[in-house]
Amino acid sequence: MAMLAATLLASAFFVVGGASTPASAATWEAQCQPTAFDGGGQGARCQVTVENFLDLATGAESSRVTSLACNAGYDVAVCTGTPIVQNFDDSLIDVVNQCNYVANGGGSSLRCSVVMINTIIGEGSAGFPTVNQCNNSFDGVPAIELPAGSSCNPPQATTGAPIVQCNDSMNGETLVSMNCTVVDTSRVSSALPVTINQCNNSVNGGGSLLECSTNVSTIFVPAADNGGDTGGDTGGSTPPSPDELAATGAALSVPALAAPLGALLLGVLLLIGATTARRRALSADS
Numbered sequence: 001m002a003m004l005a006a007t008l009l010a011s012a013f014f015v016v017g018g019a020s021t022p023a024s025a026a027t028w029e030a031q032c033q034p035t036a037f038d039g040g041g042q043g044a045r046c047q048v049t050v051e052n053f054l055d056l057a058t059g060a061e062s063s064r065v066t067s068l069a070c071n072a073g074y075d076v077a078v079c080t081g082t083p084i085v086q087n088f089d090d091s092l093i094d095v096v097n098q099c100n101y102v103a104n105g106g107g108s109s110l111r112c113s114v115v116m117i118n119t120i121i122g123e124g125s126a127g128f129p130t131v132n133q134c135n136n137s138f139d140g141v142p143a144i145e146l147p148a149g150s151s152c153n154p155p156q157a158t159t160g161a162p163i164v165q166c167n168d169s170m171n172g173e174t175l176v177s178m179n180c181t182v183v184d185t186s187r188v189s190s191a192l193p194v195t196i197n198q199c200n201n202s203v204n205g206g207g208s209l210l211e212c213s214t215n216v217s218t219i220f221v222p223a224a225d226n227g228g229d230t231g232g233d234t235g236g237s238t239p240p241s242p243d244e245l246a247a248t249g250a251a252l253s254v255p256a257l258a259a260p261l262g263a264l265l266l267g268v269l270l271l272i273g274a275t276t277a278r279r280r281a282l283s284a285d286s
Contacts, residue, residue, distance in 0.1 A: 024061070024090060029097035031069040032112065040105025040205060044069065045076040049115040050093045054192055056122030057223055063093045075109045075209065095195045099202055099212070106172065106205035116216045118192050126187035126218040130161040138170045138178050149177045153184075162188055165199045165212050172206040183215040192218070 032046035048067040055061070065086045070079035099112035134143035134152035141147070143155030152166065166180035180199065188194060199212035 025092045025094040026063075026088065027095040027097065028065055028093045029095075030065075031067055032099045032102055033097075034101035037071055037103040037108060037110070038105050041074055041107045042071060042103060042105065043073055043075040043109040043111075044071045044099075044103055045079045045111045046070075046099050047079065047113045047115075048096060048098060050096060050117070052092045052094075052116070052118045052192060054092060054118070054120045055223075056120060056124070056191060061090060061092050063088045063091060065093060074107060076111065092192065094193060095197075097197045099198045100200045101202060103203045103208070104205055107207045108203050108205055109176075109209040109211075110199065110203045111211040112198050113213045114196050114198060114215070116194060116196070116214075118189070118194070118216070118218045119221060120189065120191055120218065121221050121223055122191070123222070124189050124191040124220050126189040126220070128184075129163050129182070129186060129188040129216065130158040131156040131182050132158050132161040132164045133166045133180050133182070134178070135167045136171075137166055137168060138175060139173055140171070146178065151179050151181070153181045162193065162195050163214050163216070164195075164197045165214060166210065168201045169199055169203055170208060170210050171204045172208055174206045176207065176209040178210045180210070180212045181214070183213065186214065186216040187218045188216055189218045189220075 028048070028050065031048070032044060037044045046067075046069045048065060051064045051066075053060075053062050065088070066083045067086075068079050068081055068083045070076050070081055096114050096116070098114070099110060103110040131154055134146075134155055135157045137143075138146060138150065143152035146152060163182055163186075165182075166178065170178045194216065196214050196216070198214070199210060203210045
């Protein structure tokens, strides 16, 4: 618990740090933060989608966050508000914090979800993330022994895992259900390390409900081929004719015309000389 608290406190609100890869990254924690919905008998639903875009070759990066939070009576089955969309140029959102230390009054419900889509231009690989979830929760019942109606997928306790959720939560007795999931198709990559903290130290009042899910996608897109002709022509090139230059709108300069005109003039003079010599030879014979 102390380690988790230190991790959460170390994250600043939209603080941009200087890492080599990615060049800059930020923490998003704009909704459902500590002490929210603690009055008891409250229901909250908090959902966020993060889209990151990174070009490994150029270092270009940007992100977009779409978030929505609703608060009502005991349970909020559907959140019907207007999402908030935020765009961040030259920055990636690599850390998401939400729904931690909240809804700790009795008879509360908390439903939170994080969807992260990382699109990376370049080559790389991605795999299923390690997870730390459902530990010291549900009145101490081990994650693999949760009663019917509750689940933890996968039930892991990996130190330093990028996904940390549903720990030290749901410890108020007379509990309704706890369902925490990392979607099976989730993929992360060292090319864009991410961290997700949610639903920790929350809904610890009696008669409470917790639902928490994380889905991270990492998509690698091949870089565009900007090669062009690398061989080149090893032979000589024929200069364009005046008509070709005129067709392209290029100007005809004196130096450009001097060589062809000189050759033409020399040819004419040689022809005249040959004709004159021929005539003289014919006149002598007659």
